[in-house]
Amino acid sequence: MKNRIWLSLAHMGGREQEFIQEAFDTNWVVPLGPNVNAFEKALRDFLIGNGKLKVENEGKQVVALSAGTAALHLGLILLGVGEGDEVICQSFTFSASANPIAYQGATPVFVDSEEDTWNMDPVLLEEAIKDRLEKTGRLPKAIIPVHLYGMPGKLDEILEVAGRYNIPVLEDSAEALGSEYKGRKCGTFGVYAALSFNGNKIITTSGGGALVCPSEERAKRALFYATQAREQAPHYQHEKIGYNYRMSNICAGIGRGQMFVLEEHVARRREIHDLYVKLLDGVKGVKVMCQPEGGDFNSNYWLTCITVDPEEAGFTREDVRLALDGDNIESRPLWKPMHLQPVFKEAPFYGNGTSERLFEIGLCLPSGPMLTDQDIERVVKVICDL
Template identity: 75%
Template sequence: MNNRIYLSLAHMSGHEQEFIKEAFDTNWVVPLGPNVDAFEKSLSDFLTHNSQLSTLNCVALSSGTAAIHLGLVLMGVQPGDEVICQSFTFAASANPIAYLEATPVFVDSERDTWNMDPVLLEEAIKDRLRKTGKLPKAIIPVHLYGMPAKMDEIMAIANRYDIPVLEDAAEALGSTLNNRNCGVFGELGVLSFNGNKMITTSGGGALICRTEEEAKQTKFYATQARDNAPHYQHSKVGYNYRMSNICAGIGRGQMFVLEEHIARRREIHDLYTELLKDVPGVNVMQNPSENYKSNFWLTCILVDPAKAGKTREDIRLAMDAANIETRPLWKPLHLQPVFANAPFYGNGTSEHLFDIGLCLPSGPTLTNDDIRKVVEVIKG
């Protein structure tokens, strides 16, 4: 059987074992420790570059979902509140809203970036104010597949209504908009280090905080909200969300290859673009303008059945038969049964993208021959 071509496999730098060994040698195998501190600093330093902010404070957590959850806690989301969330995204962007017994309000995408539509965002804010008498408590835009959302427009609207933005950059480490790193536009930002992301800690995430006080509060809630007392005392509900020193050791090793991973995924995207440019009905997602620089975490195509003579699903099944892993674009959250009763403000964009879109293998372990094999299946 042919070796399987996977969507996005992790790639190690060779330094990870050094930091893991250090953790074992010093018996720091629990949450917190020197690797956690060093990983947080390296993330903060990377993001501060070109951020137009003098300092940032990243807090390493057990997952990107945990980061979204704690971000909403810091923003004061309570039962009965409403939080605006992009519909075209993974469920982890919205599930933490439900954890807090708040209501997600889903907003559709625009066609340039496939991310939150600023026009519909403002429409949703105005309509929720009319219907409920209060503003949504927070806004969660997502940089889907690494493509920066229209953050300038989104932030202008959020600032106009004084609604904080929790920026989901789980897929966008290394992506930039107007030369600013994704994750630093909102009041708080979120990263993911799941096994298939730009870098991995096997599982893990981080909350990007602008101030030391926000980072302090995040760490407080992430370590069971233990009060400053000689005994175990708790005045708030806390969570067990801190990253382990072992996982952070993997993260420290991954920072050595972060720039390499970004460059390689962009090379893969460019090769797909070149090889598919003359294929009828198959279009590779592109940066809308020179101001957008996606990391192209995943390269995605749109398939027009009328021009291509085949559907997205035809290609996906052919890929599977050829031992190649692909994946349809995210099914919009307003179509998910679990969120069937949530308000939605849409224009049909995300539903159309879901119907015709496919994610192609894009990980840094792929060879150019692997890419050519994928393209041959598409053409066939």
């Protein structure tokens, strides 16, 4: 049996054990502590950048949490989303982008993608806003665009539409740590932004996430809700519903160590993407998803994705997936759009067919930083042999 090639495995850089051991040695094994503080600071320093960008992003703060989903949920709470509200959400995404809307008793309004980045279509976004206003007499309470597979969305256009209608943006950057749009890190464009450190992401804390907040005041409010909304009192006083969403000092120790290899992980993912582009060049009917030209987009290429045109290639996306599986290689179809999920079948949807078509023909290829060039060559050989 050939060695298994996984889609995206975590890679430890070496210092994670050091910070975990430090937590045990000092008995900081709770959801606060030096690792949490240091991890938040390292993330903030990475995101806000230098020079002019640093000045523009200076107020932003990061709150480490138990999951990216928790970050999205707290973002909605802090934006005042509640029962009966509507929130516009990208349809082409993982369910964690949409589920927190339902947690709040609100209704997701799904918007389809554009072809260039596979992310929220700004034209359809405005169409959805106008139609919801006409139908309900109210504007949606928030907009959740997603940087799918690390590819930045068309942020200038999305933010321009959002700004005209004065609707806040909650940026889902779960897959986009290290990605940039016009030189600025994804996760710094929205009023709030969510990051994920799940085991398959750019860096991991085994499981975890973070909420990027616009100010120290807002970060303190996020922390309040993330720690069961306990009021300032000598006893346990609660006037709001709170959540157990804080990241542990142990998990933060992993994240703190991962920050030392973050740039390396992003660079390797980009190298892997470039190698796929080179090796699949000329393979009929198979196209590697690449960022738009012009220099505005700088994807981390968290996962390299392909589309398969069955008529031109002579085989389907599913043929590729099964052939890879037969060679002990993990791959995965693109996200099934939220508007096609049974749980959201009653939700409004504004579409053009893009995400449905991509779901039928698209596949995520192994992209983890531990993969060798030989591993990528093996993946491509299976595709070429079809």
